[in-house]
Amino acid sequence: MPPRVLIALTTAALALVACSSDDGVKVGPSPELGPSRERTPPDNQSIFGSGGLTFGAGADKKEDLGEGAVLGVNAYLWRASLDTVSFMPISSADPFGGTIVTDWYTAPNAPGERYKLNVYILGRELRSDGVRVSVFRQVQGRGGWADAPAPTTMASALEDTILTKARQLRITGLQTDAAQ
Numbered sequence: 078m079p080p081r082v083l084i085a086l087t088t089a090a091l092a093l094v095a096c097s098s099d100d101g102v103k104v105g106p107s108p109e110l111g112p113s114r115e116r117t118p119p120d121n122q123s124i125f126g127s128g129g130l131t132f133g134a135g136a137d138k139k140e141d142l143g144e145g146a147v148l149g150v151n152a153y154l155w156r157a158s159l160d161t162v163s164f165m166p167i168s169s170a171d172p173f174g175g176t177i178v179t180d181w182y183t184a185p186n187a188p189g190e191r192y193k194l195n196v197y198i199l200g201r202e203l204r205s206d207g208v209r210v211s212v213f214r215q216v217q218g219r220g221g222w223a224d225a226p227a228p229t230t231m232a233s234a235l236e237d238t239i240l241t242k243a244r245q246l247r248i249t250g251l252q253t254d255a256a257q
Contacts, residue, residue: 149173150172151202153243153244153246154175154243155175156242157243158198160242161242162177162194164182165182166182175197176196176197176198177195178193178194178196179196181215189216190217190225191215193215194210194211195211196210196235205240208236208239208243209236210236212228212232214226214228
């Protein structure tokens with residue numbers, strides 16, 4: 078038998094023996110050991126603490142995280158961001174990290190320039206500083222596309238549009254919940 082195979086088998090056997098639950102302690106009532114030793118944690122307890130391990134918004138939290146609060150970010154901001162940049166081709170969208178990256182978009186009325194956006198949703202709460210937009214602009218020249226400064230107000234105008242749309246979605250959601 079080759080030495081590598083022998084070493085692998087020995088390591089596997091030792092690992093299996095180390096996982097054995099027979100540690101010399103009897104489980105169950107015994108006059109010499111007292112009551113049985115509890116091997117399972119009490120209800121609602123885990124190695125991650127009393128709340129356990131949750132992904133997204135916890136069900137026990139009462140804060141308004143938006144509809145579909147399983148996202149890693151505010152659902153209203155996420156939906157409003159997607160709606161706002163829906164006219165552009167989306168290169169990637171990460172609902173858990175709160176990032177939307179568009180591909181280059183050329184407006185029909187300005188064929189010599191194109192724009193690209195990065196939208197960052199910064200938290201789970203619907204706040205005025207909860208979204209950040211980065212705008213990139215390129216203009217076409219003789220040598221191809223070249224970077225150019227974007228209009229200074231474009232990023233803040235897009236952020237305001239996203240926030241307004243998110244507030245409208247939230248109000249609509251609250252009215253729908255109240256009607257039910």
